[in-house]
Amino acid sequence: MKICHFCSSHVNTIYFAYLACGLSERGAKQFFVSQDSFEPPYWLKDCQSVDYTNLGVSGRLRFPWAVQRLARFLKEKKIDILHTHLFDAALIGLAAAQIAGTRVRVVSRHHLDETAILGTRVHSFLDKWTNEVADCVVVPSEATRRYMTEVEKQSGENIRVIPYGFDFNALNATEEDRERVRAEFGVGKSFVIGCVGRFFKNKGHRYLFEAIQKLKTEFPGVKVLLLGSGDRQYLEKDIAELDLGQNVIFAGFRNDIPACMKAMDLLVHPSLSESFGQVIVEAMCVGTPVVATSVGGVPEIVENEKTGIVVRPRDSNELYTAIKRLIKDADLRSKFGEAGRESVLDKFNVQLFVERQWACYRELFDQ
Numbered sequence: 001m002k003i004c005h006f007c008s009s010h011v012n013t014i015y016f017a018y019l020a021c022g023l024s025e026r027g028a029k030q031f032f033v034s035q036d037s038f039e040p041p042y043w044l045k046d047c048q049s050v051d052y053t054n055l056g057v058s059g060r061l062r063f064p065w066a067v068q069r070l071a072r073f074l075k076e077k078k079i080d081i082l083h084t085h086l087f088d089a090a091l092i093g094l095a096a097a098q099i100a101g102t103r104v105r106v107v108s109r110h111h112l113d114e115t116a117i118l119g120t121r122v123h124s125f126l127d128k129w130t131n132e133v134a135d136c137v138v139v140p141s142e143a144t145r146r147y148m149t150e151v152e153k154q155s156g157e158n159i160r161v162i163p164y165g166f167d168f169n170a171l172n173a174t175e176e177d178r179e180r181v182r183a184e185f186g187v188g189k190s191f192v193i194g195c196v197g198r199f200f201k202n203k204g205h206r207y208l209f210e211a212i213q214k215l216k217t218e219f220p221g222v223k224v225l226l227l228g229s230g231d232r233q234y235l236e237k238d239i240a241e242l243d244l245g246q247n248v249i250f251a252g253f254r255n256d257i258p259a260c261m262k263a264m265d266l267l268v269h270p271s272l273s274e275s276f277g278q279v280i281v282e283a284m285c286v287g288t289p290v291v292a293t294s295v296g297g298v299p300e301i302v303e304n305e306k307t308g309i310v311v312r313p314r315d316s317n318e319l320y321t322a323i324k325r326l327i328k329d330a331d332l333r334s335k336f337g338e339a340g341r342e343s344v345l346d347k348f349n350v351q352l353f354v355e356r357q358w359a360c361y362r363e364l365f366d367q
Helices: 014-024 060-076 087-100 114-118 121-133 142-151 175-184 205-215 232-241 257-263 278-285 316-328 330-347 350-366
Strands: 002-007 029-034 050-054 081-085 104-108 136-139 159-161 192-196 223-227 248-252 266-269 290-293 309-311
Touching (some): 002 014, 002 060, 002 087, 014 029, 029 060, 060 087, 087 104, 087 121, 104 121, 114 121, 136 142, 136 350, 142 159, 175 257, 192 205, 192 257, 192 278, 205 223, 205 232, 205 316, 223 257, 257 278, 266 316, 278 290, 278 330, 290 316, 309 316
Parallel strands (some): 002 081, 029 050, 136 159, 192 223, 192 266, 223 248, 266 290, 290 309
């Protein structure tokens, strides 16, 4: 079975590494293709029967060239299954597969309602069109499937829910890692609240900052460690407005996420839209307690009052109450940390993820 994964961004992520190595072990020959001129991924040398290339095409004005090049590639390599990742890749990939005559076309939808929130009616229309044209749409949560059927009014017959999986051995972190990261940022014995994600408005940073503004009157030494990249300017504006300059630390993009998660006393995920919630799983994996908003697939990860605390989105008062409660109750933090770790180890291991994806391919290939 020859599978081509096509992504409109780079494939230098652990998600693609899991697919590449896991599916190769099951006998698949795989090709990973990026739309733009990205370097080969770091994991390529560790996987058998996997090749990488890029189309060298950037910008939506050059989509026709991308379609042409991908179609030629699919035909030359006699690809059985095309699997696209991200919005632009779905548009290009489905058009190329039609030209090349590729038999099976799979679209992974990694978002929930972002095209409706941040895009236009055209984006929403095209998003729905790609999902209806594909033989199968893979989504990471039941919440995403419900949104597609109940809000977007899609039939849902071709939707397959496959939650993301994680190699928890690789995501482990020690007390030494915790102390190293805390020393690096000079937080000492301060209570450290972590927030991990792109610096984008739908991630809800503003509501966390408003909660911290209230908290710092009672806990002036509290620190917020921000991990991620994107537009810092609007965050810095909020931080200045709320006088949080002494409380917020920008850690930037990090390669040692598990160690950073371990360094946090609490992870707060104030997102306004989330198809899954990868950073929540990563925090729970190292035993860090979590407060998260009840959006998208988050409640499928965090069981309120059992493995963490779930609050309403866009509600800084609820965030404040939950965070304050956990700052004051170390035993509750420990309880949530232990229960959360046990929960994610059981539900989101990488072998289960790869096996579900392989079963999906086999079913489509055999039809």
